[in-house]
Amino acid sequence: MTKKISKIVGIDLGTTYSAIAILDDLGNPEVLPSIDNNSRITPSVVYFANNNKAIVGEKAKDAIINEKKKVAREIKREMENDVVFDVSQGAWVKSDKKKEGTYTPSQVSSLILSKLKEYTDNIDKVVITVPAMFAEKARSATMDAAKLAGLEVLELINEPTAAILHYSKIPGVNLNGRVMVYDLGGGTFDVTIANVKGTVINIITSRGDKYLGGGDFDREIVNILNKKYKKQKGAELDLNEKKYQEIAEKIKKVLSLKEETSEVIDGPKGPIKIEITRSEFEKSIQSYIEKTKMLIEEALDDAKCKANQITQTLLVGGSTRVPIVIESLTKIMGKPPVKGVNVDEAVACGAAIHAGLLRKKDLNSNQKKSLDKVELNDVCNYYLGTLVVVTDQQRNLRALANSIIIPRNTKLPCSKTERYTTISDNQEGIDCSVTQSENPEEDKDFVNIIYQGELDLPKGRPAGQPVDVTYSYDQSGVIHVEFLDVNSKKKHEADLRPEGSKSIEDLKDELDFKIE
Amino acid sequence: MNSTVVINQAASGEGIIIVIVIYAIIWAINAFSKSNQEEKIASISKLSLEVDKGKAPERFKLEDVECFNFRLKGWINNSRQDKIKVIIHAYDNTNLEEGEKQGFPLVCTTNYFQDEKSRVFKIQATWDTTADTYLPNWYDFISVPVDSLVPPLKGKRNIMFRIVAGEPSLNSERAFFDDVEIKKILHFSDCFVEHTFKEPGYMDTATNRERVEELSIEIAVAFATADGDLQKKELDVIKKWIVDITSTLEEKKSKERKDALSTILKNSYKDSKAKKISVSSILSQMNEKLSKAQKYEIIELLLSIASSDNKFGKEEDSLLSKIVKKLEVDEVIFANMKNKTIINVDEMETSTSTSEATFGIKEEMTNEEKCKLLRKHYSKWNAQTNSNNAKTKNRAKEMVKLIATLREKYNC
Numbered sequence A: 001m002t003k004k005i006s007k008i009v010g011i012d013l014g015t016t017y018s019a020i021a022i023l024d025d026l027g028n029p030e031v032l033p034s035i036d037n038n039s040r041i042t043p044s045v046v047y048f049a050n051n052n053k054a055i056v057g058e059k060a061k062d063a064i065i066n067e068k069k070k071v072a073r074e075i076k077r078e079m080e081n082d083v084v085f086d087v088s089q090g091a092w093v094k095s096d097k098k099k100e101g102t103y104t105p106s107q108v109s110s111l112i113l114s115k116l117k118e119y120t121d122n123i124d125k126v127v128i129t130v131p132a133m134f135a136e137k138a139r140s141a142t143m144d145a146a147k148l149a150g151l152e153v154l155e156l157i158n159e160p161t162a163a164i165l166h167y168s169k170i171p172g173v174n175l176n177g178r179v180m181v182y183d184l185g186g187g188t189f190d191v192t193i194a195n196v197k198g199t200v201i202n203i204i205t206s207r208g209d210k211y212l213g214g215g216d217f218d219r220e221i222v223n224i225l226n227k228k229y230k231k232q233k234g235a236e237l238d239l240n241e242k243k244y245q246e247i248a249e250k251i252k253k254v255l256s257l258k259e260e261t262s263e264v265i266d267g268p269k270g271p272i273k274i275e276i277t278r279s280e281f282e283k284s285i286q287s288y289i290e291k292t293k294m295l296i297e298e299a300l301d302d303a304k305c306k307a308n309q310i311t312q313t314l315l316v317g318g319s320t321r322v323p324i325v326i327e328s329l330t331k332i333m334g335k336p337p338v339k340g341v342n343v344d345e346a347v348a349c350g351a352a353i354h355a356g357l358l359r360k361k362d363l364n365s366n367q368k369k370s371l372d373k374v375e376l377n378d379v380c381n382y383y384l385g386t387l388v389v390v391t392d393q394q395r396n397l398r399a400l401a402n403s404i405i406i407p408r409n410t411k412l413p414c415s416k417t418e419r420y421t422t423i424s425d426n427q428e429g430i431d432c433s434v435t436q437s438e439n440p441e442e443d444k445d446f447v448n449i450i451y452q453g454e455l456d457l458p459k460g461r462p463a464g465q466p467v468d469v470t471y472s473y474d475q476s477g478v479i480h481v482e483f484l485d486v487n488s489k490k491k492h493e494a495d496l497r498p499e500g501s502k503s504i505e506d507l508k509d510e511l512d513f514k515i516e
Numbered sequence B: 001m002n003s004t005v006v007i008n009q010a011a012s013g014e015g016i017i018i019v020i021v022i023y024a025i026i027w028a029i030n031a032f033s034k035s036n037q038e039e040k041i042a043s044i045s046k047l048s049l050e051v052d053k054g055k056a057p058e059r060f061k062l063e064d065v066e067c068f069n070f071r072l073k074g075w076i077n078n079s080r081q082d083k084i085k086v087i088i089h090a091y092d093n094t095n096l097e098e099g100e101k102q103g104f105p106l107v108c109t110t111n112y113f114q115d116e117k118s119r120v121f122k123i124q125a126t127w128d129t130t131a132d133t134y135l136p137n138w139y140d141f142i143s144v145p146v147d148s149l150v151p152p153l154k155g156k157r158n159i160m161f162r163i164v165a166g167e168p169s170l171n172s173e174r175a176f177f178d179d180v181e182i183k184k185i186l187h188f189s190d191c192f193v194e195h196t197f198k199e200p201g202y203m204d205t206a207t208n209r210e211r212v213e214e215l216s217i218e219i220a221v222a223f224a225t226a227d228g229d230l231q232k233k234e235l236d237v238i239k240k241w242i243v244d245i246t247s248t249l250e251e252k253k254s255k256e257r258k259d260a261l262s263t264i265l266k267n268s269y270k271d272s273k274a275k276k277i278s279v280s281s282i283l284s285q286m287n288e289k290l291s292k293a294q295k296y297e298i299i300e301l302l303l304s305i306a307s308s309d310n311k312f313g314k315e316e317d318s319l320l321s322k323i324v325k326k327l328e329v330d331e332v333i334f335a336n337m338k339n340k341t342i343i344n345v346d347e348m349e350t351s352t353s354t355s356e357a358t359f360g361i362k363e364e365m366t367n368e369e370k371c372k373l374l375r376k377h378y379s380k381w382n383a384q385t386n387s388n389n390a391k392t393k394n395r396a397k398e399m400v401k402l403i404a405t406l407r408e409k410y411n412c
Helices: A058-062 A103-116 A136-148 A160-168 A214-233 A240-253 A278-284 A286-302 A323-333 A344-359 A364-373 A506-507 B001-007 B013-043 B202-224 B233-246 B252-272 B277-291 B290-306 B314-327 B331-342 B352-358 B367-384 B390-409
Strands: A009-012 A017-023 A027-029 A048-049 A055-056 A084-087 A091-094 A123-129 A152-158 A176-184 A189-197 A200-209 A260-267 A270-277 A308-317 A375-377 A385-390 A397-404 A416-419 A431-439 A448-456 A465-472 A479-485 A491-494 B048-055 B068-074 B083-092 B125-129 B135-144 B155-165 B186-195
Touching: A009 A160, A009 A344, A017 A103, A017 A344, A027 A344, A027 B352, A048 A058, A048 A103, A055 A058, A058 A431, A058 B155, A084 A308, A091 A364, A103 B277, A123 A136, A123 A160, A123 A344, A123 A491, A136 A214, A152 A160, A152 A344, A160 A176, A160 A189, A160 A308, A176 A286, A176 A323, A176 B125, A200 B125, A214 A260, A214 A270, A214 A278, A214 A286, A240 A260, A240 A270, A260 A375, A270 A278, A278 A286, A278 A323, A278 B352, A286 A323, A286 B367, A286 B390, A308 A344, A385 A465, A397 A416, A397 A465, A431 A465, A431 A479, A431 A491, A448 A479, A448 A491, A448 B331, A465 A491, B048 B155, B048 B186, B068 B155, B068 B186, B202 B252, B202 B290, B202 B314, B233 B252, B233 B290, B277 B314, B290 B314, B290 B331, B314 B331, B314 B352, B352 B390, B367 B390
Parallel strands: A009 A123, A123 A152, A176 A308, A200 A375
Antiparallel strands: A009 A017, A017 A027, A048 A055, A084 A091, A176 A189, A189 A200, A260 A270, A385 A397, A385 A431, A416 A465, A431 A448, A465 A479, A479 A491, B048 B068, B068 B135, B083 B125, B083 B155, B155 B186
16 A cells, blocks of 8 residues: 655745645646635634634634734734733733743744645645745744644745746746846735746845735724824724724725725724725835835845846735835836736745645656746855954954855855964864854844854964864755864864754643634 | 088088088077176066055955055065065154164054054065066055054154065064064065154054043043933943053052042033033044044943933934044944944934934935935844844834835935
8 A cells, every 4th residue: 555645735824814735736836725715815813712722714803803812913923033922911922931821923823834734634744935034033933833733844935936936837927037026915025036037946136024014004004093083083092903903904905996995993982984095095104115115126236137127027915916016116117017916825836836846756747747847046045154253443452243154145055165263372162153144244243143052172272273164055944064173173063954943842832722 | 491401511611611600690699689688687677666645456446445555566586485475564754863764663453454463564475486577567466545554643754665575484573574584585675655644643642541531531421411410320331431441550550540530520520510511622632632443432432321221312312423423433333333332222212303313314415325325224224123132123123114214205
């Protein structure tokens, strides 16, 4: 008897909506509909109901009206933070101590993944997408969430990269030349530039903002509603009320189609009907649009090209439906973006294609044929460096500084070695720190230390002993670091990979929910 | 073919004459070549150094910085080995005493151009060479930013740059070659350049040290009291600074100096309360007496005072910007110092009006320049929204928002 091969699966774990896609027998990605309502996207909302039941999706959203404190949303924005969702407060709070009724972002996310897992059977290995600029800690938390949901993560792939994979396989799109992905989702914004020739994709650069998305647009609408309510009633709305966010999202969707709309807002001094126009909304989100413009400029600079050299602009994410977003993008790029693709599903579909590329030996002949010519070459999204002692030029003092070893946007796989020397006579050891930063920072305060180790050195040697530091970064995101004392051949090595930080027992602690 | 003919003809008497004539011609040609070679050798100059002030050659990537540009020409050979070492130093030869050939060496603020054991200016390189290597044309060797060199005294100085080339083991210590090293020298050349140094020299710094400390306390008190009274935390920062700078002195001197500076602190506070402190007067004295390094130390002290209550206020920000402008320090270095302070405070008062100064936006800039500058800041702060440090991350989010608002204002 042969073991049934598990499905080839990609998951878009979004801030506001999530989606799961599989590769069908012909090798085409197919988004799976929800078992609750047949919808192909599932709200990333979790309702902690009584009797240890966790309700995920549309029904959880509905619970916001009556059980607002038990509903967790925008979990993805908390993935890198040391916070827990406290059901008694209905908010994300600092996780100082373990307390009953509190759940980490990984735990809450795992409930969403578990829900998506229910949409089909025979799932064990998946590719999950993350924003291009997701911090190492957030990637690690995503791995924890998958582990807890009983999923083996083949790889985390950047959302815009997944989207290009999907676009490259759509008949009629014909990607060719320098392509830009404009990915504006519910909570994050990424812009990626790639060289594409058919289905051969070479990523050049990615830039992003983790605090820019449709959720922020909703908050601006709540602010407008509040101002109008206060003007008419003399009282303020509670801006943290989740129900206003839901109303705002509804208004945003209507304003994407109509010039104006109105809603009845129930506040502390009773309900009133408030009218809101598209131009009011557009004015309120101007600073966010400005941020997207800056990131596009940065990405173009990184790719050493001008807007008019971009052959196609691809849209991803539900927030690209806002008209001012398209207008602004068209103005910057000098031409309209590619239309006609489902912007909510592109990322999940791309993730499924990537899962297929990673599991080639598990594919049937049709799937193999379909993915045969697909090739993806990614780059390093961060600067990787180490901390070294340098002389402060201005003050002639010795100080700790960041020295870059692998520059951002270096094509993967890559390996680079830099030579340093010991600074004092009889130096007995060196700190082996691995740093990560988005910019070429020299100041240690502006980098994240993602690994720390020590290398003991032989005693009794003068200063100036050579130490070679080698970083090797492979396609799957594993970074091998080696600190080698050249003369004694003593070395310190480590493999850094985005993997869950906790054991499954720790993760399961206080999480015993039946998913509904 | 011709030579074969000659040999065959040499067998006869007639042929002998022909051979003699040919040898005579060869001799004449050789003699001419030799004298030509001598002429050539004589025409090749010895190793020469030329130094001028101005823009550095493009390949050195030192745009917009006035540099001393070093050029070499002539012999750069070593008849004994396949390598040669060149060392360049600079000496202040202004007003030398009779009989003196070289003055005090210049020091350098950049460690790339420093002696191994001191801050003395030194450029050294070892090159592959042969017995007949020479540079027929002026070769752009290196450029050094003028501002990175510090003479003993400020003002108009006559600088002697000296290049010495010799054995690969050649070395100098604090710009001097001892007898053993002198024997290794194969070539040398001097070049004189006059330059007016605006910053105090290293001897000036030593002479002015005590006055500089006093001025530092005066400006610190003036800065701390600008928003009302001197807060305890602000006072503690100044006191700690006094302890730090006197800690390197021997015990008795340290106590005396600490007492003297404490008196200055008290008097400055009294003067400040009585509105007798003139910030502009202190700053002009500081410009006269402080080196660049000392100016950055003072700015760091002021930043510590500003953030002592874990809050970076608008008033403090505005006054600091004015002080920095008067001290004429590098705005990029100041911006980096300030960023380090900003990320570590709990609260920062921001508004579009004061934050323009925070981001170094000047009225005279075009909108395009302002937008470009803001994007640079955005890149820096947006990256910090990924920081593992929660304080840094929150500050970064505020700064990003502020930058986007300013970009909106300038219609970027």
